[in-house]
Every structure is written in structure tokens, then in C-alpha cells.
Amino acid sequence: MKLVTAIIKPHKVDDVKDALKAAGLHGMTVDEVKGFGRQGGKTEIYRGAEYVVDLLPKVKIETVVPDEIAEQVADVIVEAARTGKIGDGKVWISPVEKIIRIRTGELGDEAV
Amino acid sequence: MIASEINSGDTAWMLIATGLVLFMTPGLAFFYGGMVRAKNVLGMLMQNFFAMGLMAIIWVTIAFSLAFGNFGDGGFIGNLDFAWMRNITATTGDEAFALSIPFVLFCAYQMTFAVITPALITGATADRFKFKAYGIFIALWLVLVYAPVAHWVFGGGWLAKLGALDFAGGAVVHINAGAAALAVIIVLGKRKGWPREGMHPHNLPFTLLGTGILWFGWFGFNAGSALGANGIAATALMNTFLAASAGMLGWLLFERIKDGKATTLGAASGAVAGLVAITPCAGFVGGMAPIIIGFLAGVLCVLAIQLKFKFGYDDSLDVIGVHLVGGLVGALLLGFFADAAINPLVENEGLFMGGDAKLLWFQFVASAATMVFSFVVSFIIAKAIDKTIGMRVTEEEENEGLDYSQHAETAYSFGSTGSMDRI
Numbered sequence: 215m216k217l218v219t220a221i222i223k224p225h226k227v228d229d230v231k232d233a234l235k236a237a238g239l240h241g242m243t244v245d246e247v248k249g250f251g252r253q254g255g256k257t258e259i260y261r262g263a264e265y266v267v268d269l270l271p272k273v274k275i276e277t278v279v280p281d282e283i284a285e286q287v288a289d290v291i292v293e294a295a296r297t298g299k300i301g302d303g304k305v306w307i308s309p310v311e312k313i314i315r316i317r318t319g320e321l322g323d324e325a326v
Numbered sequence: 327m328i329a330s331e332i333n334s335g336d337t338a339w340m341l342i343a344t345g346l347v348l349f350m351t352p353g354l355a356f357f358y359g360g361m362v363r364a365k366n367v368l369g370m371l372m373q374n375f376f377a378m379g380l381m382a383i384i385w386v387t388i389a390f391s392l393a394f395g396n397f398g399d400g401g402f403i404g405n406l407d408f409a410w411m412r413n414i415t416a417t418t419g420d421e422a423f424a425l426s427i428p429f430v431l432f433c434a435y436q437m438t439f440a441v442i443t444p445a446l447i448t449g450a451t452a453d454r455f456k457f458k459a460y461g462i463f464i465a466l467w468l469v470l471v472y473a474p475v476a477h478w479v480f481g482g483g484w485l486a487k488l489g490a491l492d493f494a495g496g497a498v499v500h501i502n503a504g505a506a507a508l509a510v511i512i513v514l515g516k517r518k519g520w521p522r523e524g525m526h527p528h529n530l531p532f533t534l535l536g537t538g539i540l541w542f543g544w545f546g547f548n549a550g551s552a553l554g555a556n557g558i559a560a561t562a563l564m565n566t567f568l569a570a571s572a573g574m575l576g577w578l579l580f581e582r583i584k585d586g587k588a589t590t591l592g593a594a595s596g597a598v599a600g601l602v603a604i605t606p607c608a609g610f611v612g613g614m615a616p617i618i619i620g621f622l623a624g625v626l627c628v629l630a631i632q633l634k635f636k637f638g639y640d641d642s643l644d645v646i647g648v649h650l651v652g653g654l655v656g657a658l659l660l661g662f663f664a665d666a667a668i669n670p671l672v673e674n675e676g677l678f679m680g681g682d683a684k685l686l687w688f689q690f691v692a693s694a695a696t697m698v699f700s701f702v703v704s705f706i707i708a709k710a711i712d713k714t715i716g717m718r719v720t721e722e723e724e725n726e727g728l729d730y731s732q733h734a735e736t737a738y739s740f741g742s743t744g745s746m747d748r749i
Contacts, residue, residue, distance in 0.1 A: 225725040258730070264749040265747060266749055267746050299722070
């Protein structure tokens with residue numbers, strides 16, 4: 215099993231979710247996160263003082279999938295999350311040692 | 327009944343009523359603000375608050391005069407007698423107005439209407455109206471649309487002469503803003519992702535808070551339109567209360583039957599629908615009429631808000647479904663329930679009160695004229711702005727949200743990870 219993790223732009227969540235559903239995926243976990251990368255920060259203004267906000271809001275998507283479709287899932291995410299502008303995010307795949315479905319105790323691919 | 331002396335009771339009430347109506351605009355801001363996504367809440371609040379700034383200044387410099395100059399001329403638009411605060415004094419003013427309060431207070435009271443009417447449009451245009459374009463739009467709109475329509479009805483213009491009735495602004499405020507909203511969103515287009523994406527309200531407690539403020543302020547809006555502390559004001563207040571209550575019940579009952587659950591957003595929307603519908607009727611009807619009017623408005627508005635999905639226009643927070651439709655419901659039902667025993671100004675009684683269809687016809691003419699004029703002129707203004715500076719934010723700004731893209735601010739900074747350095 216593999217864990218596919220993606221950091222994307224917040225407004226792309228629905229597109230990615232729909233693309234994953236269309237690709238036959240059964241679930242994913244979403245987190246609202248903050249971070250910085252090449253995009254850099256943005257400037258906010260409060261009572262005439264300007265501030266650079268370094269950490270921009272992003273969304274982290276995680277889903278555990280069988281080994282053989284991990285690449286394909288990553289491709290689907292890349293395709294759906296891309297705007298072509300700086301700050302689109304990243305996707306990475308990492309190995310998963312064990313997975314258990316809590317309700318039934320099923321293990322491995324059955325549990326995904 | 328020409329009252330040339332200032333009556334202290336009337337004046338005291340109208341001072342308070344003015345404050346009550348002004349308070350409706352921040353109420354509206356929160357009513358709408360709760361319904362948008364978190365990245366657009368400041369944009370929404372700002373558009374409403376900004377109206378309290380810009381509309382007030384334009385009102386006293388020119389719009390009030392265009393609305394109330396040449397009072398009672400049966401015409402189309404006023405004159406410049408009151409422009410630049412000229413002749414707006416603390417006396418009762420020109421006898422034609424028959425006021426028992428200072429003229430300057432009358433101007434201030436009407437100003438609160440001029441603030442909230444353009445602000446109503448912001449619900450339809452949520453999440454995509456460029457702030458600069460919004461400012462220019464409402465400035466032009468107040469002068470070119472609101473002032474003439476206010477003159478037709480409140481300023482003794484052609485609709486008032488005709489015999490159409492509008493106690494507190496069913497046509498001037500609600501039909502007018504609703505028709506304008508439709509014109510503007512046709513120019514603006516849909517929000518990106520609508521209707522596929524849900525875009526559900528980010529803070530319903532805000533929306534309910536706003537509804538409470540609107541309900542409270544509406545007593546000033548309707549009972550204040552009696553322009554005095556008298557029996558008609560009291561009747562209007564009771565009618566306002568009952569219509570809001572019945573509107574809420576009508577909407578909730580419909581929801582409960584159709585979807586199986588009564589929702590808080592439904593309660594808020596139903597109350598507002600009832601308040602909108604009673605606005606033209608408030609000081610002209612009595613007895614059980616406000617309950618019937620409010621209830622019907624609640625049911626008809628919950629039906630009307632489905633139309634946007636059918637026709638594919640993005641009336642984001644249902645300004646057309648609630649204000650245009652609710653305004654029409656109230657204006658037309660007045661043709662059935664207007665009662666001379668409640669208000670001697672009722673010359674032609676409603677169909678159910680022993681009158682003929684005359685008033686209903688006048689109400690239809692007034693509603694249709696307001697709707698067509700407002701839609702056409704609003705469309706021209708919006709198109710002109712769109713061709714020159716553009717009405718809509720860029721796609722990137724829309725993704726980012728109005729809060730940051732238009733105002734360089736963030737509404738909510740919870741948690742301790744908001745790293746920020748002063749430049």
C-alpha cells in the first residue's frame with residue numbers, strides 16, 4: 215500500500231475530489247494547512263501598516279491506495295490541481311507498512 | 327391636514343426610527359456575511375458598511391433633492407431645490423410635505439432608506455463584484471434609479487398621483503433592488519463553480535444575528551413611515567411583527583414538508599420574506615391581513631428561490647427570490663387588503679375589503695413600472711461599467727476571495743501559526 219499526499223490550492227479541493235471519485239477512489243482525508251514554498255507570502259494591510267504573511271493557506275489531501283494504482287492516483291491529482299501558476303503545490307507517494315479498517319479489523323488492500 | 331408646527335412626540339419617535347433603520351444595514355451585512363464563504367465575508371460586510379458612507383453623502387448632495395424636490399407634482403423626477411443641503415432646515419419645511427417633524431429629520435430618515443436599498447443588491451452579487459466597480463455602480467444607481475423611483479412614489483410623483491399605494495417601500499426599496507440585482511448579475515455572470523459547488527454559508531449564527539437586527543430595525547422602517555407617533559405607526563408595527571412571524575412559519579412549514587427538516591436559514595429567510603411583503607402594506611391593512619400576507623410571502627419566496635437553478639442565473643443569496651418576489655407579493659396583496667378604516671389615505675379599498683379591482687390594477691402598474699425601469703437602467707449602468715473598468719474581479723482574485731484580493735485583509739486568524747512580519 216502507498217500513501218499519496220498532496221498539498222494543493224484551497225479552491226482546487228472540489229476539482230481534485232471529483233477527479234478522484236471519477237477515478238474510482240473510495241475515500242480521502244482533507245486538512246486545512248498553512249505553509250510556504252516558492253510562491254512566497256502575501257501582503258496584508260492593517261491601519262496603514264503593511265505586513266507580509268509568510269504562511270499561506272493550503273489544503274493537504276491524503277489517501278491510502280493499493281501499490282499498483284498509486285502512480286495513477288498521483289497523476290489524477292496533478293492533473294486536477296494544476297492552474298499553471300506558482301503555488302499549485304506538490305504530490306508525493308510514500309510506502310505504508312500496515313493498514314487496518316477499524317470497524318471490521320480487515321487488513322491490507324481489503325481495508326483500503 | 328397641514329401641520330406646520332413641530333410635534334415633540336412625533337419628532338422623538340422619528341429620531342429613534344431613523345436610528346432603527348440605519349441599524350438595519352449592519353444587520354443586513356451580517357445576514358449576508360454569514361451566508362458567504364469565509365474568504366468573502368469582509369468583502370460582503372464592507373460593501374454594506376461602505377453604503378453607509380457613500381450613499382449618505384450622495385443623498386444630501388443631490389439624490390434627496392431629485393427624490394423629494396417638486397413634491398406632489400405627479401411627475402417623474404424632483405428638482406435641485408434641496409441639493410447641497412440647501413433648504414434642509416430644522417423647521418417643518420415646505421407646507422406641501424405636511425410634516426410635524428423637522429425637515430432635516432425627514433431627510434435623515436429617508437437617507438437610511440437610500441443607504442440600505444443599494445446594499446440589498448450585494449446579496450445577489452456576492453463573491454465576485456469588484457469593489458471599485460461596486461462603489462461606482464451604487465453611486466450612479468442612487469441618482470439614476472433610486473431617486474426617480476422614490477419620487478414617483480414617496481415624492482408625490484406619477485405613481486402616487488395615479489393612486490398606487492406603497493407604505494414603506496415595497497416598490498421603491500424591494501422591487502427596485504430586486505430588479506436591479508437581476509440586471510447586475512446578468513452582467514456579472516455566475517460565481518466560478520456555481521451551481522456545481524455547494525458554497526454553503528460559513529457562519530449561520532451571523533445570519534440569524536443579522537435577521538434579528540433586521541427584524542428589530544424594520545419596526546423603524548415600517549412604523550416610522552407613518553412619520554409620526556400615532557395609531558397608524560402602532561398598526562404598522564403590529565403588522566410588521568405578525569408578517570415576520572407568519573413568514574417564518576410559512577417558509578418552515580414548506581421546508582418541513584418538502585425536505586423533512588426545518589432549518590435555521592429557512593427561519594431567517596422566511597422572517598425576512600414576511601418583512602419584505604408587509605413593507606408596502608404596513609400602515610394600510612389590519613386584522614388578520616398581515617398574517618396572510620406574511621405567510622403567503624414565506625411560501626411563495628421559498629418556491630421562488632428554486633427558479634435560479636431552473637434558469638441558471640446566480641442570485642447568490644436570493645435577493646431576487648426574496649426581495650423582488652416578496653415585494654411583488656406585498657404590493658399586489660395590498661390590492662386585496664387595503665382598508666380605509668385603518669388609514670384614511672386609502673381611497674380605493676382592496677378587493678377583499680369591499681373595493682373593486684382599481685387598486686389592484688394601480689398596484690400592478692406601480693410594480694411593473696418600477697421593475698422595468700429599474701432593470702433597464704441598472705442594466706445600462708452595469709454594462710457601461712463593465713465595458714470601461716470591468717465589473718468583475720479576476721479569476722485569481724475570485725479564487726483568493728474578496729477579503730484579501732479587494733481589501734488586503736483576512737477575516738479570521740485563529741490559531742498561533744499566522745506568521746506575519748511588518749514591512
